[in-house]
Amino acid sequence: xxxxxxxxxxxxxxxxxxAILLTAGIVGVVAVVIAASGFDVAPAxxxxxxxxxxxxxxxxxxxxxxxxPLILAGLAVAIxxxxxILNIGAEGQILAGAALGTTVTLLWGRTLGGGAVxxxxxxxxxxxxxxxAIPAWLRRRFGxxxxxxxxxxxxxxxxxxxxxxxxxxxxxxRIYPQSPTIPAATQLPMLVPGTRLHVGFGIAVLAALIxxxxxxxxAAGFRLRVVGASPSAAASAGQVDVPAAITxxxxxxxxxxxxxxxxxxxxxxxxxxxNISPGYGYTAIAVALLAGLHPxxxxxxxxCIGALEAGAAAMQREAGVPLVVxxxxxxxIILAIVGARAAIARRERTTVxxxx
Amino acid sequence: xxxxxxxxLEATVRTATPLALASLGExxxxxxxxxxxxxxxxxxxxxxxxxxGARSGSVLAGMAAGAVAGMAAALIFAVxxxxxxxxxxxxxxxxxxxxxxxxxxLYRALFGTSGVxxxxxxxxxxxxxxxxxxxxxxxxxxxxxxxxxxxxxxxxVVWWFxxxxxxxxALRAVGENPEAAQAAGxxxxxxxxxxxxxxxxxxxxxxxxxxxxQVGTFTERMSAGRGFIAIAIxxxxxxxxxxxxxxxxxxxxxxxxxxxxxxTGTQLPYQxxxxxxxxxxxxxxxxxxxxxRAPAALGRRDLExx
Numbered sequence: 001x002x003x004x005x006x007x008x009x010x011x012x013x014x015x016x017x018x019a020i021l022l023t024a025g026i027v028g029v030v031a032v033v034i035a036a037s038g039f040d041v042a043p044a045x046x047x048x049x050x051x052x053x054x055x056x057x058x059x060x061x062x063x064x065x066x067x068x069p070l071i072l073a074g075l076a077v078a079i080x081x082x083x084x085i086l087n088i089g090a091e092g093q094i095l096a097g098a099a100l101g102t103t104v105t106l107l108w109g110r111t112l113g114g115g116a117v118x119x120x121x122x123x124x125x126x127x128x129x130x131x132x133a134i135p136a137w138l139r140r141r142f143g144x145x146x147x148x149x150x151x152x153x154x155x156x157x158x159x160x161x162x163x164x165x166x167x168x169x170x171x172x173x174r175i176y177p178q179s180p181t182i183p184a185a186t187q188l189p190m191l192v193p194g195t196r197l198h199v200g201f202g203i204a205v206l207a208a209l210i211x212x213x214x215x216x217x218x219a220a221g222f223r224l225r226v227v228g229a230s231p232s233a234a235a236s237a238g239q240v241d242v243p244a245a246i247t248x249x250x251x252x253x254x255x256x257x258x259x260x261x262x263x264x265x266x267x268x269x270x271x272x273x274x275n276i277s278p279g280y281g282y283t284a285i286a287v288a289l290l291a292g293l294h295p296x297x298x299x300x301x302x303x304c305i306g307a308l309e310a311g312a313a314a315m316q317r318e319a320g321v322p323l324v325v326x327x328x329x330x331x332x333i334i335l336a337i338v339g340a341r342a343a344i345a346r347r348e349r350t351t352v353x354x355x356x
Numbered sequence: 357x358x359x360x361x362x363x364x365l366e367a368t369v370r371t372a373t374p375l376a377l378a379s380l381g382e383x384x385x386x387x388x389x390x391x392x393x394x395x396x397x398x399x400x401x402x403x404x405x406x407x408x409g410a411r412s413g414s415v416l417a418g419m420a421a422g423a424v425a426g427m428a429a430a431l432i433f434a435v436x437x438x439x440x441x442x443x444x445x446x447x448x449x450x451x452x453x454x455x456x457x458x459x460x461x462l463y464r465a466l467f468g469t470s471g472v473x474x475x476x477x478x479x480x481x482x483x484x485x486x487x488x489x490x491x492x493x494x495x496x497x498x499x500x501x502x503x504x505x506x507x508x509x510x511x512x513v514v515w516w517f518x519x520x521x522x523x524x525x526a527l528r529a530v531g532e533n534p535e536a537a538q539a540a541g542x543x544x545x546x547x548x549x550x551x552x553x554x555x556x557x558x559x560x561x562x563x564x565x566x567x568x569x570q571v572g573t574f575t576e577r578m579s580a581g582r583g584f585i586a587i588a589i590x591x592x593x594x595x596x597x598x599x600x601x602x603x604x605x606x607x608x609x610x611x612x613x614x615x616x617x618x619x620t621g622t623q624l625p626y627q628x629x630x631x632x633x634x635x636x637x638x639x640x641x642x643x644x645x646x647x648x649r650a651p652a653a654l655g656r657r658d659l660e661x662x
Contacts, residue, residue: 033458038465086445086655088393134638142642145650147391147445148591149641151584152634159631167625285449322464324457324576331454334446335436342442 025336030329034321044319051314052307060197062313065268067306069094069280071204072260074287074298074305075211076128076253082215082293083249084228089135089150090257091281092157093128097258098265099161100127102169102179102272105265109183116186121203121262128258129251131157136250140243146250154281162274169272179272188267200263204302207256211295224249257281283309286330289337305330364609364616365496370570372608373504374399374562375582379589379600380507380514381558386590387518388551389531389653391444394433394451396583398556401429402563404459407574408466410476410567418476419503419564426560427553429455434552438545441657452583460576478572479503501569503561507601510558515597527551531651559583592637595651607633 031041052063073090080087101124109116135149162177164170169179188198215221226234227245234240260280269276287305291297312326378399385392392398402422409421433451436442467474479501488498518524527547529537534544562582567574585607592607593600610633614626 033461036465088445088449138638138642144638144641145655147393147655148587148650149638151393152588152638155581155584155588155634156631159627159634162630163625163627166627279453282449282453285446286453289446322461324460327453327457328461331450331457334450335454338442338446338450339436339440342436342440346440 030325033325033328039319039321044315044321047315047318047321048308048311050311051318052311054314057195058310058314060192060195062310063303063307064197064201065306066310067303068198068201068204068267069260069264069277070283070287070306071201071208071299071302072263073257073280073284074291074302075204075208075295076256076260077284077288078291078293078295078298079211079215079224079249079256080253081288082228083224083246084231085246085250085253086147087132087135087150087250087253088147088285089132089153089281090253090260090284091277091279092150092154093131093254093257094261094264094277094281095154095157095161096131097124097128097261098272098276099157099164099169099261100124100258101262101265102182105182105186106169106180109186113185116183117188117266120186120266121259124262124265125255125259128261129255131258132250132254133247136247136254139250140247158274161272161276165272165274171271177274181270182266186266187270188263196268198263198267200267203259203263205299207259208295208299215295220245220248257284283330286334289334360616360620362492362495363619364612365492366499367612367615368605368609369496369500369504370608371611372604373500373507373569374566375586375589375607376507376601376604377503377510377565378559378562378582378586379593379604380510380597381555381562382586383590383593383595383597383600384514384518384527384558385551385555386654387531387595387651388527388548389534389651389656390437390548390552391448391587391655392430392433392437392451392552392555393445393448393587394429394455394583395448395555395559395586396579396581397448397451397453397455398426398429398433398559399563399566399583399586400455400459400577400579402426402560403567403574403578404463404563405560406564406567407463407474407476409564413477415477415479415568418568419561422564422567423557423560426558426563427556430552430556430559433556434549438549438552443657444655456577456579459574463574463576475573476567479569501565503565503569506561511597511601518597528651531653534653534656559586562586588634588637591650592633592640594640606636 031045034044035041051058053059073094076090076093077087101120104120104123105116108119112119131153135144135146135153138144138149139146165177165179171178171180188200191197191199191202215224223234223240223245226240227242231242235242261277264276265272283305287298287301290301290304308326308329312323315321315325316323378395382392382395402425405425406418406422410418429451433447436447437444481499482502484498488494490498518528526537526542529540530542530544530547538544563579566578566582571578589603589607590600593603610629613629616622617624617626
C-alpha cells in the first residue's frame with residue numbers, strides 16, 4: 001500500500017527526526033508551564049540538567065538506573081505495538097514479574113545464593129509472560145479487546161501485590177506493607193563500583209539489541225511486522241498463522257515487562273512494595289513511540305525519558321517544581337507524535353483522493 | 357449485622373456515584389465507537405475544575421465548573437481522535453498521564469506550593485421524604501447527596517436517548533458500522549465528537565462529585581484509577597445504561613467492603629475483594645454473547661473511506 005518499502009512500521013510509528021524536533025519544541029512548553037506556575041525557569045532547568053547529566057554519578061546512579069525499567073518496558077510496548085497489539089498492561093506485567101522475582105529470592109536466596117538471582121529474573125520474565133498470556137488467550141479464544149482486558153489485569157496485579165505485601169510476603173515485624181529485604185547474595189551486582197548502576201542496565205540494553213537483530217533478520221520479526229501492518233493480508237497470503245504470531249508477540253512483550261519488574265526488585269528496591277512501579281508501564285508507551293517502535297532506538301528514548309525523570313526529581317528537590325511536570329512533558333511528546341502522524345496520514349489521504 | 361448493613365449500603369451507593377456518572381458517559385462514547393482511555397484524565401480535570409468553581413462558595417458553580425473542565429479535557433481528546441483520527445488508546449493514555457500531571461501542577465500554581473489542603477464547601481445528604489424511611493434500602497438509596505439523584509435521572513435520560521430518540525439510534529449506528537451510517541446520511545465525525553464531549557461532561561461531573569460530595573478538597577491523583585474502573589464498569593454493564601449503573605454498584609460495594617472490614621475489625625484481606633470485580637469483568641467479557649459484545653467499530657480509526 002505504502003510506497004516506502006516493506007520495512008515500514010505500522011501506523012503509529014512516527015518519523016524520528018520530526019519527533020526530536022517536536023521534543024525540542026516541547027522543552028519550550030515545559031519552560032512556559034514552569035514559568036506560568038510561578039517558578040523561576042533558569043534555576044529549575046539548571047537543577048533538571050544537573051540532576052540528569054550534571055556529573056558521572058548523576059548519569060549513572062540517577063538517569064541510567066531510571067532508564068533501565070523504561071528501556072525494558074518500552075521494548076515490551078514497542079514489540080506489542082509492532083504486532084498490532086495494544087498491550088497497555090505492561091504495568092501489571094511489571095508487578096507480576098516483581099512479585100514472583102521477590103518470592104524466588106526470598107524462598108531460595110539463602111540456599112542458592114547468586115544462582116537465585118538468575119532464577120528470579122527468569123521466573124520474573126515467565127510471570128510477566130503469564131500475566132500477558134491471559135489477555136492474549138482472551139483475545140484469541142473469545143475476541144476480548146486487549147485494551148480492556150490489560151487494564152483489568154493491571155488492577156488485579158496491583159491489588160494482588162497489595163495483598164502479598166500485607167499477607168504472605170510481609171516483612172517479619174508486620175508493620176510496613178512491604179516484603180523483607182531480599183538476601184544480599186540475590187542483589188544484582190553493580191556495573192560500575194561506587195555508583196548505583198546495576199547490571200540490570202546491561203541486561204536491558206542487551207535485550208533491546210537482541211530484539212533489534214531478531215526483528216530485522218529473522219522470519220519471526222518479519223511475520224510480526226506483517227501481522228501488525230495488515231492481519232488480513234498476512235492471513236490471506238497463507239504464510240502466517242496470525243493468531244499464533246499475535247500470541248507469541250504478546251508473550252514476549254509480557255516477558256520483557258516482567259523482567260523489568262524482576263530487575264527493579266533485585267537491582268534497585270531490594271524489596272517488594274505496592275508502588276514499586278511509579279507508572280513505568282504507562283511511561284513506556286511514550287518511550288516506545290519516541291523510538292518510533294524501533295527496538296534499538298528504545299535504548300536512546302529510554303535514557304532520554306530516564307534523564308527527564310531523574311532531572312525532574314532534582315528539580316523538585318532543589319527548585320520546588322513539582323515532579324509531575326515531567327508527566328505533562330511525556331504526554332505532550334506522545335500527543336505530538338500521534339498528532340503529527342495522523343496529520344500526515346490525513347494529508348496523504350486527501351492527496352490520494354484528489355488524484356483519483 | 358444490620359448495624360453494619362445500612363452504613364455499608366450507603367457507602368456502596370456513595371462510592372458508586374462518581375463511578376456510575378463517569379461510566380455512563382463512557383458508555384455513550386463507546387456506543388459511538390470511541391473508547392476514551394483518557395477518562396481518568398477527564399475525571400481529575402473535573403476535580404480541579406470543581407475546586408476552582410467552588411471558590412465562590414457555591415457547590416452548584418463547582419459542579420458546573422467540573423463539567424466544563426471535563427469537557428475541555430475531552431475536547432483535546434476529540435481533536436486528536438475524532439478529527440485527526442489519531443489512535444484512540446495512545447491518545448487516551450497521553451491524556452491521562454498529562455492531565456494527572458497538569459492538574460497537580462496547576463493546583464500548586466493556583467493555591468500555593470505548600471500543598472496545604474484547601475477545603476471546599478460540600479453537599480450533604482438530602483433525605484427524600486417517605487422513600488428514605490424504607491427499611492435498609494431507603495437510607496442507602498434516598499439519603500444521599502443531590503448529585504446521586506442527578507445520577508438516577510441521568511440513567512433514565514441516557515437510556516431514553518440511546519433507545520428512544522433518532523439521535524441515539526444514529527449514535528449507535530456510527531458505533532456499529534460507520535460506513536453504513538454515513539451512507540444513510542449521518543455525519544459520523546460530528547456524532548462521535550458530540551458523544552466524546554457529552555462523556556467529558558459526565559466524567560467531569562464525576563470528578564466534581566468526588567470533590568464536592570465526598571472528599572471536600574483536591575489532592576494529587578485523587579481520581580485514583582476511577583477512570584479505568586469506569587471502563588471496566590462499561591464492559592461489565594454490557595454498554596447499557598441500567599447495566600452500567602448496576603455494575604457501578606458492584607464496584608462500589610467492593611470498595612465499601614474495606615470500610616466495613618475496618619469498622620468490624622475483620623482481618624480478611626480486602627485487596628482480594630477489590631480485585632474481584634475486575635476478575636468478574638474479564639469472565640463476563642469472555643462469556644460474550646451477542647448482548648455482551650462491544651460496539652463493532654470500537655477503537656477503529658479509519659472512517660472516511662466512504
